[in-house]
Amino acid sequence: MTPVTNRKYHSSVSLAAVALAAALVCAAPASAQAPKYKLDIPAESAAKALNDFAQQAGLQILFPYEAADVGRVPAIKGEYTREDALKLILAGTNLEVARQDEKTISLRVVKNPEAAAADEAVEVIVTGTHIRGANPTSPVRTLTRKDIDNSGYGQVGDLIRALPENFSGGQNPGIIGTGAGGPDQVNHSNASTVNLRGLGTDASLVLVNGHRLAYDTYFQASDISGIPLLAIQRIDVVPDGASALYGSDAVAGVVNFILRKNYSGTTTSLRLGGTTQGGGAERTYSILSGWAGDRGYLLANLERSEQEAITFGQRNLSGTPTTTLQRPQDRNSLYLSGGLFAGARTEITLDALVSERTAFAKLSQFVGYPAYISRARTPAHSVALALETEFGADWSLRLAALTASSRFISDGKYETAATFFRTNYRSQSEGFEATLNGRAFTLPSGDLKVALGGGYRKERFRNLDPNDVAYFNKTRDVRFIYGEALVPLVSANPDRIGLQALELNFSARSEHYSDFGGTSTPKIGLSYVPVPEVTVRASWGKSFKAPSFLQTYQARQVYYVNLPFVGGTGTQQALVSLGGNYDLTPERSTSKTVGIDYQTSRFNGLRLGLNAFSIDYTDRVVLPIAVYSQSLSSPLYAPFVQNNPSLSEVQALVGSAVTFLNYARVTYDPSTVRAIVRNQYTNATSQTAKGVDVSYGQTFSTDIGEIGTFANISSIEVRQQTLPTTAETVISGLIFRVPEVKGRAGLTWQSDGWSANATANYVSGSTDVGVTPTQPIGSWTTLDAQLAYTFPPRSDYLGGMRMALSATNLLDRRPPYAASPSRDFPGVDFDSTNASIVGRVISLTLVKAW
Template structure:
């Protein structure tokens, strides 16, 4: 394929639909109602293509800086497209179910063939076909779902697990290093592998880490500025580097927006608490060579208390099941052409939030008498500039940078007998800096098209500071990286080879060098085979990795003196042991091997079916190697962690390196001569986890009279996961047990409507869980909720929407707790919100 042909193929398509011969040219005959404001030409063309159910192919370079006129009235899709490009110098060529738009010379070339839609996430090569399915959540999907926070969007996805750093995670809820709510942030957590193992990007860029985790707070991003979210649930460290073990989530902003809109939303839970207010402004202006968009969002919600819910009876009525949160968010995004072939863009994000919660230590005494009062504050700032340049010969350069900070503050007050016994201030600070540059373009031509390459490199610096009563922690991690990716097309549709409609191979390799870890090389291979136009088969294999967080690695361990009789048998009463537990600076990267096989089937217009099978072998996971120290000296499984008759000098080194020195739990003076064993229970790269399952999805859009349509969607994720704590130990089940993802999660929806109104309903289902914390497991039944939303335009530019989430008020199952401070249901899988009713008013100018 020539350079010009590949440039034409590099673009944005609408929904990929295979049309039957009887309907192939219907979009050129049937009239539809269009009502589009003046906006970016690419956005207008995509809107027409999506409404008409046709594929759109156009070069991003041909659209750069172009603005459409408004489009109002009934007309055919061809008339609409011709009207939009009139006077632009672009020419449209119409083929079976597709329109190709380019400069006059390119559009009139008879052998041009429509190619792939552009893939933004999961590859650095424009036009490379995706070897695994890409899940897309559009702004329209978010509004139809009644969601006004990206955290809500994340938690609604079947592939995502609600555990991790999310608001509402309670006390004693699984792994404390993962299921924590440091500052009210919301994060993605694909497969339940951990929020740090899902890489989240904003317009393709990393932003500042939040709290003590290597994640970004997606609730900081105003929903009104989001164009769509792309999710690739496949290991991608060869493309993006660390943390992309479970997959990549890319939040893409609106590129151009002309006008101003304001929204207000109020709502609350019918069972009490969770009274929400949200107000937002979105404004933008585009011009011939660029555009600017700004979004501001303010929201606040009241707390949900245990006394508001009948399943909260095991806790103090004043204990908060969901904290009170207030948040201000500001986002600015712009782009400007500074020459015929150079474009400068930048995204800026700022968020300030406040969270308040309380925990009672007694059923009858209020938290301000006996319990905890917690205040957390968060302030996020980040800016990411990008420079792109067209170099000729279809080669492109892209340079990008990022600077951002995330500051968490606040305090925790401990009350006893009505008096303030202790105040613990908290202060976590993250600063991230990154620079990256890359090139992409064609190497040489094959009969099926150009062999294309992308390569580049860069550097990142992460700085972390934490104030602690036992000593401040300040650490920095630097890394440099280089990457390369290759696309090899073997057959293409233009060759018309039976059984080989399309066949292509991709390969990627990335090198990373860290200041506090060994160098890492991660490969990735992919294959796309389309036997016929309507069926795509894909395979992807690769290695990925995750670095431990700086807090996880450097926050310090404890050294404890204890009597030996508690840890082994046959020792005299005078014998002692020393054990060390907690973070260890010697830990390193966690590593995975990922394999995904997928199929995408488009048998009819508007219908797409997708299936993917995946397997993740995750090794070297950081974990404490001994679940219980009781009897550890008698268990040969832990022999490698025990040093008998330790040398006094070695013990002194362990004690000197401990955060608080030696903590004496023996009740008698420390004497190295009496220490019969040293037990090293510090965290290490020792655990192994295996994840496998199947993702299924279906989407069917049926065009009706006028501009109305009926969309049926369904998605489900089956998951099997287990863990082996150290070699030789038994494998334990994860998925389907308390505080871990369910074996199955699904979401099905039905949306009907058009420009004037829409109705949508969604059913969410989660299979049951086993509470296996005791000898006899307790079954927690399956959980199903129904959501309903309605939107209507009541006058010009005004829209009113009503959302009823969890319409039938399904409730979590109460679980056994050991203490009143423990949360009485599984907050990683269930929400305390219950039935929520909200109304939103939106005005556009």
């Protein structure tokens, strides 16, 4: 059999590149690989050593990660055959080779002859491409199963929000008091989203096993909260533009959740947690069970999560005590994965993810008004059917079909109203894709490898209530082709110091949207290995993002507000207009990265990484007015403000609105309107993000066990120019915006079944521009810790059980004070996009493999 692998990206080429690569297919086959590999693997666990061996040898290795993540392999440096290297790495494990071919090795646990073929095998190699043996030219961050277990987090959203490359703002739980940041900074449905580089939740592409999730219906980004944590094998994060590989939305990068597949046995998990300040109790129950054999595999994971509310009163905020800070939520998730091996070189797989969340909120936002109550339900599913077959010496073909859907069903009313008003949206996506990849021919410098593909996708967004005044039903068709070529510029030679390897990776993609037309996005990457311990990489590429359905077709809303809300004075009023814009054009960007990675077997396995990035985003779709309290005073917002409108202009605007809301607490009178603030979505002239990512790691063997140290820091500056006539301004480091510096650093220890870790999380200070004069907001540093013990294998119920006691925000740090959020939501005195009011969370997790 040939197990289906989980690849890091889909690859791509432009029309010309596809034609060129197709012609290369007819060329002669490549020569056999050399029997020995030049290796430099530091002393580390067998799992990490297998990962390093596979990357340095250009192989793909599949193995049960937990079984290999034990013991310590001595440093391996020099020339070794495949068999000799495997013998050294596997010497201290209970693993053996199950099957192998020229490019792939599958390992299994040795239990007994009957069970030996039935253990989980998962690919842990990150290649960043369809092409086997290629080195990534973009920065890649991988969270392993062990990283997930050690984090102490109980929800996948918490795990992603903690990453330094990710901004916690956007549509996420706990977001409150951010009205000045616009509707993109509002917690509509308690969803969890990815927001790489802080460029927006709709500018980060989310994949599950390489397939797109449906957009969350209300805000057109993917909700990751339905992914069961126990099902995740690893998470690959690529914080670099990748439209040449994946198409639209991958402007800031891609996050790919790789879920478990062929696994034998049953694992149960129980997590109980709560906050020490009161409220927020959580309970998560999960069971994962699977069977794997020579003819196929079947796996199922069922997970239920329950989380209780946290209110203003429980955090001593000055607003209404019963107002919800953290919304109570129930979630059910089901993940199914099956595979059938049709002969030695063909596999058919089916992956299905089904989830449903319900969340409740009670919000007392406006003085003098009753509380607003909402109940939201968000069912979603994603199903992918794929066939992969190998033919010839080096070629493989993958065919995949996908259907995905997400709904947002919300019932809301003011507390004194008799009936609820329902909002009911659905987002759908269906499509298919074919990918062909293999070795085209042999150049004097080595094998030239290519990947070709294409497909079709239909997207649909609709309001399911035809009686709703905001009803719409929109679809778009997307057709695409792509390809990739990996060209060795010099022949690889481990003995040639200064130029051991040099490879060029070219990819491009051409897409045609039925409503926006066509676009092509190329990408070029370079990988240079001067010495075994150093890899230098660089990439340049174009990306794009089609405007979302919501940005284009959202119904117009008009708010009647008091002048101070928009920065004026006096007792008169203003109108604020929001909504979609039919005239939007696709966003486009140019991304550049340069990085260097250093990894050595010396200095206790020192690992260093440095990555510089630049994203130049043009025609960025934004709400031009970010801070309403500056609408009438800031020259940046002057083009979007109309002072002293006529009575007919006021009446025309109100008459064009699908929704009109009076927040002025006085009877609506058009004659009192002194300004119109137009804040519809618009293509801004430019937005740029530049910064640096730094990573560090080391592992020390001591008399008291293995001690690890790590650090990951991201620094960024984001500038925006709303119109060609306005000045460019720095928006990073401002309230409700991405922080200038975010980092995580910590220590780990393990010995004889015991393990412990402590992690410090840092978010730099910012500036509150919602008050005059502006005020500084302090930095925020929190500490997470975990102590765990895994019982040795034995016959009783404790055998192999892992018990973990975790604390997030161990020191119970309160968010730094910010004045302006209380103007939008009385009582909120912190920036909820960069800090959490939840406080210390203590949890106990029990995991047992049966």
